[in-house]
Amino acid sequence: DTGVSQNPRHKITKRGQNVTFRCDPISEHNRLYWYRQTLGQGPEFLTYFQNEAQLEKSRLLSDRFSAERPKGSFSTLEIQRTEQGDSAMYLCASSLTSEANGYTFGSGTRLTVV
Amino acid sequence: DQQVKQNSPSLSVQEGRISILNCDYTNSMFDYFLWYKKYPAEGPTFLISISSIKDKNEDGRFTVFLNKSAKHLSLHIVPSQPGDSAVYFCAALNTDKLIFGTGTRLQVFP
Numbered sequence: 001d002t003g004v005s006q007n008p009r010h011k012i013t014k015r016g017q018n019v020t021f022r023c024d025p026i027s028e029h030n031r032l033y034w035y036r037q038t039l040g041q042g043p044e045f046l047t048y049f050q051n052e053a054q055l056e057k058s059r060l061l062s063d064r065f066s067a068e069r070p071k072g073s074f075s076t077l078e079i080q081r082t083e084q085g086d087s088a089m090y091l092c093a094s095s096l097t098s099e100a101n102g103y104t105f106g107s108g109t110r111l112t113v114v
Numbered sequence: 115d116q117q118v119k120q121n122s123p124s125l126s127v128q129e130g131r132i133s134i135l136n137c138d139y140t141n142s143m144f145d146y147f148l149w150y151k152k153y154p155a156e157g158p159t160f161l162i163s164i165s166s167i168k169d170k171n172e173d174g175r176f177t178v179f180l181n182k183s184a185k186h187l188s189l190h191i192v193p194s195q196p197g198d199s200a201v202y203f204c205a206a207l208n209t210d211k212l213i214f215g216t217g218t219r220l221q222v223f224p
Contacts, residue, residue, distance in 0.1 A: 006155070033211065042118075042203050042214030043158065056211065091157055103212070105150075105157030 004106035006092050013082055014113045020078045021109045023095030032075050033103060034067055035091040036060065043091055050097065079107060082113045116220030117141050118206050120215035127222050133191040142185065146207040149178060149189050151200045152217070158203055162189070183199045194222045 004022040013019050025032050030051050035043035047066070049056045051072035061067075064082075069075040079086055089110050093103035119138045127133045137147075145166040150158035164171040164178045164187065171178050177190045191198055201219050205212040 031210075035212075040123075040216065041217050042120075042205070043212070044214070045211040048211060093157070101162070105159070107155065107157050 002081055004092055004094050004104050005107035006090075006109050008109055009107065010110050010112075012114060015084060015113055018078065018080045019082060019111065020076055021090055021092075021093030021111075022048070023075045023077070023088045023094075025074070025105060027095035029096055029104070031095045031097055031103075032069055033093045033095075034077055035073070035093065037089040037091060037108070038087075046077075075084055079111075082111075084113045087111055090111065115140075116216070117144075117160075117208075118204055118213050119217040120204055120218050122218050124217070124219040126194040127194045127220065129196055129222055129224050130193045130194050132149070133189075133194045133198065133220055133222070135191075135202050135204075135220065137187045137215055139187075139206055141208070142182075142207070143211075144208060145208040147178070147180065147187055148205045148207065148212065149176075150203045150205060150214075151198075152203060153200050162204075179185050191220075196222050196224065202220075 007022045031081040033048040037043045047067050049069040058099045064080045090106045091108045093105040095103040117140050133216045148163040149161040150157045162173050162176045162178050164180050199222050201217045203217045204215040
C-alpha cells in the first residue's frame with residue numbers, strides 16, 4: 001500500500017468554475033477526513049466519513065462544497081462556483097476507527113483560484 | 115477562536131543542540147495531543163502523541179511534555195539534526211477530529 005493518494009496535486013481554475021478532487025485512502029482504513037490549510041495556518045477540519053457515511057461537517061463547509069465517499073472507498077470533494085478565498089491546500093487523511101494516535105495524511109491538492 | 119496556539123512562528127537551532135517547540139490550548143476537555151511534522155509539498159506526518167493521563171512521552175530523540183494545569187505542551191528534540199528542519203504542528207484530538215495550531219517552522223543549521 002502506497003499510503004493516501006490525492007489527485008490532482010495542483011489545480012489552477014478560474015473564479016466561478018467547479019473543481020473536483022479525489023482521495024484514495026489506505027485500503028483497510030474505514031475513516032476518511034478532509035482538511036483545508038491556508039497560508040500561515042494549520043489544517044482545519046472540513047468533514048469526515050466512516051465507511052460511506054458522512055458523520056460530521058464543519059461550518060467551514062459552505063453549500064458550495066460537497067463530499068462523497070461512495071462504497072466506502074475513495075472520496076471526492078467538489079467545490080462549485082469557486083471563489084478566490086477557496087485557494088488553499090486540501091488535505092485528505094485516513095485512519096482506522098480505533099486509531100487515536102494520528103491519521104495518515106496524503107500530500108494534498110493545492111488549489112489556486114484566479 | 116484559536117483553541118490550539120503555537121505562538122512562535124519560527125525557531126532556529128544549531129545542529130546537536132536541543133529544539134523546544136511550545137503549544138498552548140484553551141479547552142480543558144482536550145485529553146489527547148499529537149505533534150505532526152510537515153515538509154513542503156507533503157502532508158503532515160505523525161511524530162508523537164500524549165494522553166492527558168501522562169505528563170511525558172518519549173520516542174527516541176523526541177519527547178513531549180504535558181502540563182495540564184497550565185494547558186501547555188512542548189516538544190523537545192535532542193539532538194537536533196538538519197533533517198529535522200520542517201514545520202511542526204501541535205494538534206488536539208476533539209471527538210474524532212484534530213484541531214491544529216498554526217505551526218512553528220524549525221530550522222536546524224550546521
